[in-house]
Amino acid sequence: MRFYNTFSKSKEEFIPQNPPTVSFYTCGPTVYDYFHIGNARSFIMADVLRRYLEYKGFKVKFVMNLTDVDDRIIKKSIDEKKPSHVVSDFYANAFFEDINLLKIKPATVFPKATQHVSEMIEMIRELEERGVAYNVDGNVFYDVSKFTDYGKLSGKNIEELSAGARVEVNDNKKNPLDFALWKKAKEGEPSWDSPWGKGRPGWHIECSAMSSKHLGETIDIHAGGNDLIFPHHENEIAQSEAAHNHKFVKYWIHFGFLNINEEKMSKSLGNFLTAREILKKYSAEAIRLFFLQTYYGGPLNFSFNLLAAAEKGVEKIKNLAEKIESEIKKDDNIGLVPDFNIKYYYDEFEKVMDDDLNTPQACAVIFDFIRSANKIISETESLHVSFFIDLKKFLTETAENVFGIIHFEELYKKSAQLDGKLINLIIDLRTKLKKEKNFLLADSIRDELNKIGIELKDGKDSTTYKFK
Numbered sequence: 001m002r003f004y005n006t007f008s009k010s011k012e013e014f015i016p017q018n019p020p021t022v023s024f025y026t027c028g029p030t031v032y033d034y035f036h037i038g039n040a041r042s043f044i045m046a047d048v049l050r051r052y053l054e055y056k057g058f059k060v061k062f063v064m065n066l067t068d069v070d071d072r073i074i075k076k077s078i079d080e081k082k083p084s085h086v087v088s089d090f091y092a093n094a095f096f097e098d099i100n101l102l103k104i105k106p107a108t109v110f111p112k113a114t115q116h117v118s119e120m121i122e123m124i125r126e127l128e129e130r131g132v133a134y135n136v137d138g139n140v141f142y143d144v145s146k147f148t149d150y151g152k153l154s155g156k157n158i159e160e161l162s163a164g165a166r167v168e169v170n171d172n173k174k175n176p177l178d179f180a181l182w183k184k185a186k187e188g189e190p191s192w193d194s195p196w197g198k199g200r201p202g203w204h205i206e207c208s209a210m211s212s213k214h215l216g217e218t219i220d221i222h223a224g225g226n227d228l229i230f231p232h233h234e235n236e237i238a239q240s241e242a243a244h245n246h247k248f249v250k251y252w253i254h255f256g257f258l259n260i261n262e263e264k265m266s267k268s269l270g271n272f273l274t275a276r277e278i279l280k281k282y283s284a285e286a287i288r289l290f291f292l293q294t295y296y297g298g299p300l301n302f303s304f305n306l307l308a309a310a311e312k313g314v315e316k317i318k319n320l321a322e323k324i325e326s327e328i329k330k331d332d333n334i335g336l337v338p339d340f341n342i343k344y345y346y347d348e349f350e351k352v353m354d355d356d357l358n359t360p361q362a363c364a365v366i367f368d369f370i371r372s373a374n375k376i377i378s379e380t381e382s383l384h385v386s387f388f389i390d391l392k393k394f395l396t397e398t399a400e401n402v403f404g405i406i407h408f409e410e411l412y413k414k415s416a417q418l419d420g421k422l423i424n425l426i427i428d429l430r431t432k433l434k435k436e437k438n439f440l441l442a443d444s445i446r447d448e449l450n451k452i453g454i455e456l457k458d459g460k461d462s463t464t465y466k467f468k
């Protein structure tokens with residue numbers, strides 16, 4: 001398996017430190033608002049990468065942090081006149097609801113920043129002792145000039161980066177690129193006691209402290225959106241490597257932006273749609289398929305037309321899945337076992353996924369599989385149940401378990417609900433017939449239902465049914 005590593009800027013063979021375990025960290029949300037569909041792209045692609053590693057037999061320890069103390073949360077808490085933790089709890093819950101609706105598997109751990117402040121303080125002390133952090137009147141900064149590799153991930157040197165940095169007056173930093181590790185408390189803000197006085201941690205130190213606590217000092221995969229490469233991930237490297245003195249991350253994997261009208265979708269530009277809004281009109285499966293049909297690292301333009309096309313794609317998978325379920329129920333063991341090379345599809349799926357998670361190609365393999373299966377079904381009178389069991393196994397292992405674009409269980413639930421509604425409808429009609437003394441037709445309905453495995457029981461006031 002090979003991935004494009006942002007650090008080396010090349011595709012590299014994936015070799016985790018302690019196979020079959022894979023430690024995987026991804027930057028989670030800052031919980032001050034509902035997340036937008038651009039954020040959903042990163043969360044879903046990280047989810048698919050994790051699921052594919054599990055498909056390959058790895059045991060993935062997947063950690064996604066929640067930033068629950070931040071300038072934007074504080075601003076919202078002032079605007080809404082609510083305590084900061086009320087705002088962050090509300091949006092943390094909304095985040096969990098939304099990822100559940102998007103069928104994203106929960107992380108092994110979802111650490112919250114406010115529950116790891118002591119670890120962050122410890123790490124900042126370590127950096128201060130090593131001479132890479134300095135305290136200016138209760139604000140502690142990281143001195144980027146002390147970290148020779150600074151800029152390696154983003155591929156820039158300190159001079160280039162400094163030229164583009166915004167120089168803020170009055171913050172007393174030595175270098176405009178130096179960043180806050182600890183922010184002195186302001187009136188009314190959430191704060192914690194520390195060796196530098198009351199304050200709160202900076203954003204970057206959160207990820208360094210939480211990843212080392214939950215995954216160790218060197219992690220296999222660190223993922224996140226492209227916009228986090230600089231400065232966030234660059235700063236995480238500077239902090240973790242200066243504090244621990246060895247490599248922080250083996251593979252850096254970054255997801256492309258979701259653009260809208262050729263512009264990056266973002267909260268600050270105000271050109272965003274929340275995942276919640278989109279989920280009212282499109283299924284989670286369609287949203288996932290829409291993302292999977294583009295290479296994860298490249299940009300993708302948001303389009304309702306493409307979402308609608310993805311919904312049609314999902315319908316195709318569902319139609320076949322429903323056919324499979326009904327055929328498995330029939331359990332035909334005398335029909336034809338067709339010549340269908342299922343191994344070819346597994347091989348193709350793995351070949352393209354192993355090559356830097358080529359999900360658009362892998363989707364093409366799945367749709368090719370569906371076309372071939374449908375062709376056999378339409379051309380063959382009677383097929384052996386083992387054929388349908390094989391089809392279900394392939395779709396479950398790829399389209400369901402890795403991509404999350406079909407869910408057999410739900411199909412079952414839905415069709416069971418529909419069955420129940422239809423049977424009750426027939427029972428009501430039959431009751432009317434009996435009232436009209438049309439016993440002949442009423443009895444014949446009962447007998448016909450019996451033949452297809454549904455037994456009616458006429459009680460005193462009502463009729464119930466059960467499957468035989």
Ligand SMILES: [Zn+2]
Nearest residue numbers: 027028207232
């Ligand atoms: Zn992070």
